Amino acid sequence: MERVLDVRQAGLSDLDGIVPLFDAYRQFYGRAPDAQGARAFLRERLEHRQSVILLARSERGDAIGFTQLYPSFSSTAMARIFVLNDLFVVPDARRQRVGWQLLEAAADHSRAVGAVRLTLSTAIDNFDAQALYRANGWIRDEQFHVYQKTL
Secondary structure, eight states: OOOEEEEEEOOGGGHHHHHHHHHHHHHHTTOOOOHHHHHHHHHHHHHTTOOEEEEEEETTOOEEEEEEEEEEEETTTTEEEEEEEEEEEOGGGTTTTHHHHHHHHHHHHHHHTTOOEEEOOOOTTOHHHHHHHHHTTOOOOSSOOOOOOOO
């Protein structure tokens, strides 16, 4: 696999490269393939500036990984934060530091816009991702439990 040439913020013109990555990410988490739904979802996020997508491309220009950040705020810190909701790297590019570069780009972007924290969650059995996060300086929360309610 080629090395990453570029990690940058994606725009609408990058949809063709992001959609297959996003759809593969969803499938990794047990969802049925839905490229059309993925395209519509991502288009809406980008058009309404509801998320920041950082896209990794290889030297040949192939889209090989992405991360998606959702803006939020911390009431206790009274500051902006981002939820790093999605991170995906194509299998052929794994163990090539693509995920690392995406995490670094997410931190750089967040700092540049004044955010004080990035937060994420991952599947309990996603050991490879957990190892990457720890190696990149992320700390697993030991103070708070996360709860969800399906609506």
